[in-house]
Amino acid sequence: MQRMGMLIGIAADRIAEYKALHAAVWPQVLEQLRQANVRNYTIFLREPENLLFGCWEYHGEDFEADMKRIAADPETQRWWTFCEPCQLPLQSRAEGEHWAMMEAVFHMD
Known part of the structure; x- marks a missing residue:
């Protein structure tokens, strides 16, 4: 199992919309x-900086292939058309990233 964290900005005027979307995530998206x-996927909001911090546990063996499977799903692609306009990707993110991935530096069970 691998714990992963990621960061992205959120438009101040879209926070309520983003919260409403995530209060009722589509079942097909969750299944993907x-x-x-x-x-164990959680998204946290930090105001007034308007940052979203996402963290999850990855329990697979081929992260790249699993992420490609998610990205290829038509219902997930449709979900992203609602979420992405709310998000403000960080300028410092790596090429090909939407959310900026973070390095784990500490964990306590």
């Missing part, structure tokens, strides 16, 4: 995440 070996 489960099939891609994603567990």
Whole structure:
């Protein structure tokens, strides 16, 4: 199992919309995440900086292939058309990233 964290900005005027979307995530989107070996997924909001911090546990063996499976799903792609306009990707993110992935530096069970 691998713990992963990621960061992205959120438009101040879209926070309520983003919260409403995530209060009722589409079941098909959640199922795609489960099939891609994603567990214990949480998104936190930090205001007034308007940052979203996402963290999850990846329980698979081929992260790249699992993420490609999610990205290829038509219902997930449709979900992203609602979420992405709310998000403000960080300029410092790596090429090909939407959310900026973070390095784990500490964990306590």
